[in-house]
Amino acid sequence: MTKKHTTERYSTDDEPVLTIRKLGIEIDAGNGPITPVRDVNLTVAAGEIHALVGESGAGKSVTARSTLRLGMPPARILRGGLAVSGVDVGNASADELRELRGGRAGMVFQEPSGSLNPGRRAGIAVVEAIRLHTGLSRRQAWERALELAAALELRDPERSLRSYPHELSGGMQQRVAIAAALGGDPALLVADEPTTALDARVAEGLLELLRRLARERGLAVLLVTHDLAGVAAYADTVSVMYAGCVVEQAPAARLFEAPLHPYTQNLLMAQPVPSRRGEALWYTSGPAPEPHESVGGCPYAARCPIAEESCARIRPVFLEYRERQRCACTLVPKYVSALLGEEWGPALPLPAREHVPLNGVSPNCGSPEGHGSPGGDDA
Ligand SMILES: Nc1ncnc2c1ncn2[C@@H]1O[C@H](COP(=O)(O)OP(=O)(O)O)[C@@H](O)[C@H]1O
Ligand code: SF4
Ligand SMILES: [Mg+2]
Numbered sequence: 001m002t003k004k005h006t007t008e009r010y011s012t013d014d015e016p017v018l019t020i021r022k023l024g025i026e027i028d029a030g031n032g033p034i035t036p037v038r039d040v041n042l043t044v045a046a047g048e049i050h051a052l053v054g055e056s057g058a059g060k061s062v063t064a065r066s067t068l069r070l071g072m073p074p075a076r077i078l079r080g081g082l083a084v085s086g087v088d089v090g091n092a093s094a095d096e097l098r099e100l101r102g103g104r105a106g107m108v109f110q111e112p113s114g115s116l117n118p119g120r121r122a123g124i125a126v127v128e129a130i131r132l133h134t135g136l137s138r139r140q141a142w143e144r145a146l147e148l149a150a151a152l153e154l155r156d157p158e159r160s161l162r163s164y165p166h167e168l169s170g171g172m173q174q175r176v177a178i179a180a181a182l183g184g185d186p187a188l189l190v191a192d193e194p195t196t197a198l199d200a201r202v203a204e205g206l207l208e209l210l211r212r213l214a215r216e217r218g219l220a221v222l223l224v225t226h227d228l229a230g231v232a233a234y235a236d237t238v239s240v241m242y243a244g245c246v247v248e249q250a251p252a253a254r255l256f257e258a259p260l261h262p263y264t265q266n267l268l269m270a271q272p273v274p275s276r277r278g279e280a281l282w283y284t285s286g287p288a289p290e291p292h293e294s295v296g297g298c299p300y301a302a303r304c305p306i307a308e309e310s311c312a313r314i315r316p317v318f319l320e321y322r323e324r325q326r327c328a329c330t331l332v333p334k335y336v337s338a339l340l341g342e343e344w345g346p347a348l349p350l351p352a353r354e355h356v357p358l359n360g361v362s363p364n365c366g367s368p369e370g371h372g373s374p375g376g377d378d379a
Pocket of ligand 3: 060061062
């Protein structure tokens, strides 16, 4: 397969496929700007499934779409930056953007209609994606589409690709959508709630497929989902988002075993788990800050069961407390020490990555630069 990259890479193969640093996104929502993404830090390496979880409105979809610079404008990068395979997404040229969308990164949405046109045979989207990014002839692209469909376990690949979307089940439509997203052989797949519209068994099959794609093809996957059981079973790393900020990040096993941030703990406690059948579920009361609201201190302060007076004033810093477990909560050292009877403190601050372009970084709700910066500039 011929695959051209129009820009020089400035990442190396050891570097993550996706790097997001201190990202803030503003949207002109008509009656004034809003900030649905205030401070997102994450990386996704080749072969890794990185899940992005959090309640509705936390800014997950806006973050996911920003990796392909979708929805910009009206959205714009307010601060921080992101890079896919070394390409600075925020400052990508028109050629780089064409190559980015489908060539370096593919996207799958909750509804397959986001990728498949209901009036056209499903396979056309796959063939077009392949041709756009490879220069293969129509016949070669069709052969390639059939190979992809078979690899994605589409039943009767030829018949499925010749079907109209409505003739396929939801699960099969999503597999065709993934085939279209992978048509240009991207390094990154961004999947925004790809299983939400599917029943549990079909959803699990799809997550299994994503895991196989990650392992076998070295695909980096950013998976936005509400399905915490699926995350526990299939994700490598989890980032928990709250009010536009990543508040905790950890290897999946560690996050479920020992969450540090009070919001993560609440989120997990609110899940119906068979072992806690009969127990009352936890709910955090009150609303999260709206994207138009300014956040001075910790964005979770108004709902946090262990908040102290200072929490509403002091922005917590996103720090690493255990290997690859990061968290933005000022009180973590204090309450974890109380729980474990050990002295706790941050292991090391997040390393600065100078090669990731930063557009006028200003104080935000989690990154080390925001430390001790009372008063916000988010809205
Ligand atoms: N284009 C837009 N115009 C106005 N508001 C938007 C737009 N896109 C997202 N928002 C708002 O930004 C917030 C975060 O949205 P989103 O990223 O879709 O949340 P999530 O995916 O976590 O549920 C929500 O309050 C949503 O209403
Ligand atoms: S900083 Fe304070 S309000 Fe925020 S999560 Fe920690 S304890 Fe709760
Ligand atoms: Mg969403």
